Amino acid sequence: MQHLIQLLLALLLVGVIAALAVIAYNHPPLTSSPGLLTRLSTYLTRHVAQTEPMSAYPERRLHVYRRPAQAVLEAAVAAARANDWQIQSIDSKHHHLHAVAVTPLWRFKDDVEVWVKTTEDGGSALYLRSASRVGIADFGANTARLVHFRQQIEQRL
Template sequence: MSQPDDSSYHNPRLLHLAGFLIFLGAAAVVLGGLAAALSGLGSRWDWWRFQTGFGILEWAVIACAGGAVASLIGLLSAVLQRQGALALRAVPGIVIGLAVLAYPLSLLDQASSVPAIHDITTDTDDPPRFRAVAGARRAAMNAVAYPGGDTAAKQRQAYPWIEPLLLDRPVHTVFQAARRQVAAEGWEVHFAERWSERGPERTGSGAAARIEATATSFWYGFKDDVVVRIAQAPDGRTRVDVRSASRVGISDLGVNADRVHAFLNALAERLES
């Protein structure tokens, strides 16, 4: 028995519709992907405020979702008509669309897994203070002073591992290592000084030091300020306290806690080596 001709499966209208959907899906995904990238970069380059960038990102996500759906429908239509070559053209639109969707969805999942706070410190009773960056923070959304209270309670519950680093090394040695680590992190340094007399932010007595810097995110250019306080503890060891706080936003998605924890671990490793 002879096999049916593939042309019997062809419906010119459906074939045209499949091609149109695949083209439309690809165009929507490409434009959505570009808009998603520019939503953050435009904010970083001061083309618009980050709230505008979030609005652009929202529309970019909708475009990518629609593009992926259109590409999928086009693919199914092409498969039903046994047009393998045409079906393959739909794959990039589906893959790229889902890839663009994955990132904001992962951010939403991350936001739901951490407390809505943006100021993290190893010392919630006497947190290191911002001085050199105080002016920049006053011009931003979030406060200069540590909020304490509910923020401290939420931090202790969510990040119990955020605590001071105690070292059997002199303050000046730890200070120099901290400066090198800050440089390695790529943060912008505003203040770095060591002094030998008792200062306004001291733990115990003896030598002390403080570093203030700013970390800037790549995509949206969000600025998080960091202060490192190094002082001699009552038991004679050197104590390192770190505070990292976002200038804008209610939730930091856990970024500041990760930064503090990673910095202290890297500092300890640097001193051991």
């Protein structure tokens, strides 16, 4: 019985170390608001990251630009192509992009969506969503993808 307990504890330790290693590999934000434990909990229990106007996660807050919606969408399409994502659809009329990103390590397919909405002052609000198709945890991959993707969009604007 004691050997079984030791084996189970060893497997648990290996699992925890493996999960933390995958999170470190993905390079998502770890130490900023809302804190390390909340972020680890999120990365281990969620498979979607998306922008929201009042998110507790700074990198997931809605971004507004003083550029027309079409220009922001074009920057997003260029960034998606630069990442070699598979473009599924581009709707210029509704300023929407759907692409598929393939993870480098396990080759999982994740859906990335972009919506650009025109603001009252003529600018644009950028909504991003990245969702894993497999599993219940993304180990921070979707958050890291959104951070990097938004940086690429901003470089093009």
